[in-house]
Amino acid sequence: MIPTITYVFFAMFVTVSLAEIIVAFNELEKIRKIIKPFCLLFLGLAAVTLVPNHPFIYIGAFLGMIGDVFLIWKKRPIFMFGVIAFLLGHLFYISEILFIMLKNGQMPWYFYIVVGFAMLLFIIAAYPLSKKITKHRYMALLGNLYLSILILVTVVSIIASANGFINYMILGVIGGVSFLASDLVLTSATFVKDFKRRDYYIMLFYLLGQAFIIAGISLTYVL
Secondary structure (H helix, E strand, O other): OOOHHHHHHHHHHHHHHHHHHHHHHOOOHHHHHHHHHHHHHHHHHHHHHHOOOOHHHHHHHHHHHHHHHHHOOOOHHHHHHHHHHHHHHHHHHHHHHHHHHHHHOOOOHHHHHHHHHHHHHHHHHHHHHHHHHHOOHHHHHHHHHHHHHHHHHHHHHHHHHHHHHHHHHHHHHHHHHHHHHHHHHHHHHHHHOOOOOHHHHHHHHHHHHHHHHHHHHHHHHHO
16 A cells, blocks of 8 residues: 555655756756756655665665756766766666565576676777767766666566566666666767757656656555
8 A cells, every 4th residue: 555645755756857847848957956856855755655664765766866966067077976876876776676576586696697797798898989979988987887787777677577577667667768768868968969958858758767667666565
């Protein structure tokens, strides 16, 4: 059963998110920056009240809020701290999804080796392109690591769906794809060429991604 307070916090998340998207569409930057961190704050509080015994879910949300704060300034050193916050948040999401899958038995040992090798291969293979785009060695490596973690969120959500949790973990798949779309737009606007209403598209996909990932994991435990 979902507590009433969870509905209240989620309604606040939806309301603030709609306000954020509207002001982003109209490019009201000062207002958008003020509203932005409150979106994940209310979503995190909704997760706290829904699944208080699963802190990885709402810690991931609150790390997203911290990342939002860092990305407000869009300066490269601060931008990197924002990427790190999001990366850690996704690691918490992945850990929680793995815990869900462990309900059906232990993951085979080679799963972790394959995942680690695939991530390393992606980081190395994408490095030349990332270095060319960012023009910064460490930013390229960190960005590739972050993208590999983000892709992994989608992959483990697909695996969880295929292992009997399809009712709600499919939301994690949608969320992972939405989050990836948001970050690709952000990367393009930040390092390639800026464009009109960039933050509208970034925030639209980002907020959908966060909401779907957190809802998919949380509802798997509750319903």
